[in-house]
Amino acid sequence: MSLARAESRRLVKRRLTKVIVIGVLLVLAAVVAGSWFSSEKVGAAQVAAAKAEADRNYQEALRSAAADKEKCLAAQGTPEASQWPADCNQLFTPTIEDYNYEWYMPATFVLREEFPLMVAVFALVLAAAAFLVGASFVGAEWNSGGMMNLLLWRPQRLRVLGTKLAVFLGWVTVLALVLGAAWTGLFRLLAEYRGSTENMTSGVWQSFGLTGLRGLAVILAAGALGFALASLGRHTGMALGALVAFGALDIGAYIMASLAGLSFPDLWFVPYWLIALLTKEFVTTDWTSCDYSSTAGCEPATFTMTWQTASIGLAAVTVLIVGASMLTMRKRDIT
Numbered sequence: 298m299s300l301a302r303a304e305s306r307r308l309v310k311r312r313l314t315k316v317i318v319i320g321v322l323l324v325l326a327a328v329v330a331g332s333w334f335s336s337e338k339v340g341a342a343q344v345a346a347a348k349a350e351a352d353r354n355y356q357e358a359l360r361s362a363a364a365d366k367e368k369c370l371a372a373q374g375t376p377e378a379s380q381w382p383a384d385c386n387q388l389f390t391p392t393i394e395d396y397n398y399e400w401y402m403p404a405t406f407v408l409r410e411e412f413p414l415m416v417a418v419f420a421l422v423l424a425a426a427a428f429l430v431g432a433s434f435v436g437a438e439w440n441s442g443g444m445m446n447l448l449l450w451r452p453q454r455l456r457v458l459g460t461k462l463a464v465f466l467g468w469v470t471v472l473a474l475v476l477g478a479a480w481t482g483l484f485r486l487l488a489e490y491r492g493s494t495e496n497m498t499s500g501v502w503q504s505f506g507l508t509g510l511r512g513l514a515v516i517l518a519a520g521a522l523g524f525a526l527a528s529l530g531r532h533t534g535m536a537l538g539a540l541v542a543f544g545a546l547d548i549g550a551y552i553m554a555s556l557a558g559l560s561f562p563d564l565w566f567v568p569y570w571l572i573a574l575l576t577k578e579f580v581t582t583d584w585t586s587c588d589y590s591s592t593a594g595c596e597p598a599t600f601t602m603t604w605q606t607a608s609i610g611l612a613a614v615t616v617l618i619v620g621a622s623m624l625t626m627r628k629r630d631i632t
Contacts, residue, residue: 300457304464313433318472321426325476328418329483336406336491347401354401358391406492409501412484413508417575419480420512427469427520428536434465435524436533458626462524462619469520473513481505511574511604518615525622543567558585561600574607 308314337343369385372378382388435458488494526536547567554562563569563581573579583598 300460301464304461305468308430308434308465308468311434311437313437314430317426317430321422321476324422325419325480328415329480329487332406332415332484333487333491335404336487337403338491339402339405339493343403344398347403348398350401351396351398355391355393355396358396362388362390406484406488408484408488408492408494409496411492412481412488412505413576415480415484416505416508416512417572419477420515420575421571423469423473423476423512423516424519427516428523428540430469431465431520431522431524432527432536433533434527435461436527436531436536439528439531440533454626455623458528458623462521465524466517466520469517470513473516477509477513481509508575508577511608514608515571515574515611518611521615521619525619528622529618529625560585560598564600564602570602570607570610573602574604574611577604578602579607 366385366388369381369388372381373385438461485494523536526539527533529535530539547565551562551566554565559565560583561581563579569579569581579602581600581602583600585597
């Protein structure tokens with residue numbers, strides 16, 4: 298039996314792999330179900346009801362404002378006058394523009410506008426699962442002594458570790474593509490029956506596809522990082538501990554950057570990098586700055602992090618840690 302086939306069988310037959318995949322399916326199903334029951338198809342009846350509710354609230358606001366004005370006028374020259382403005386005409390008077398009927402419309406799933414967020418949710422759920430499976434896949438081998446036994450059969454260290462990683466990432470890719478196709482189909486049906494599919498052009502679908510590819514990159518990077526960290530520490534706990542430690546350090550760096558008054562402290566918070574990668578860009582504002590404009594007044598400086606920048610950062614970290622795990626595998630004793 299080839300090494301790749303043996304590693305493939307070992308991966309898919311692991312109990313933790315099955316449990317995590319089932320967990321992913323349950324989480325994704327819950328998201329779809331929640332979106333389905335919280336959305337409603339909008340038609341002429343819903344528009345009419347929203348307009349009626351908006352007008353009803355507007356009329357109630359007018360009556361309330363008129364009553365307040367009468368109280369204000371009646372209080373003139375009495376001890377209660379201090380509770381009202383000197384000019385009762387200064388009291389707020391609602392206008393019809395304050396009661397836009399669209400604000401009273403039921404929630405509906407607009408595929409063009411809301412599906413990119415669902416792609417990001419999908420990517421983050423699978424990235425978390427890939428990290429856990431990747432870490433446990435190789436960590437359990439080190440912890441149980443299976444890696445040493447395997448190297449007696451195939452005494453090529455880098456080939457063994459590289460094959461394990463390649464097989465794992467291959468299965469993650471297949472799972473992500475299959476579930477991604479199902480995810481897209483389910484939300485397409487949801488928009489058809491509980492939302493809107495208006496303005497869905499080929500360009501929009503192409504944009505969805507590119508977002509999905511960036512999501513796949515996040516999933517594969519997370520899986521590779523979990524695998525590499527567990528291999529470096531020769532234990533699954535190493536990957537989990539490193540994740541917790543990095544999260545604490547990242548939050549600390551973000552807080553310290555904010556307290557120190559550094560420009561754009563958001564750039565020190567890694568989740569914002571993921572937002573930029575999955576949503577094309579992330580705009581952060583330096584509230585401590587103020588560039589005066591003769592036309593717009595005082596405006597704080599902004600910085601736009603693009604998905605290209607975020608991709609370079611994610612790729613650099615992934616290559617560095619995976620490379621370190623390979624170098625360690627090549628040089629350290631196998632005991």
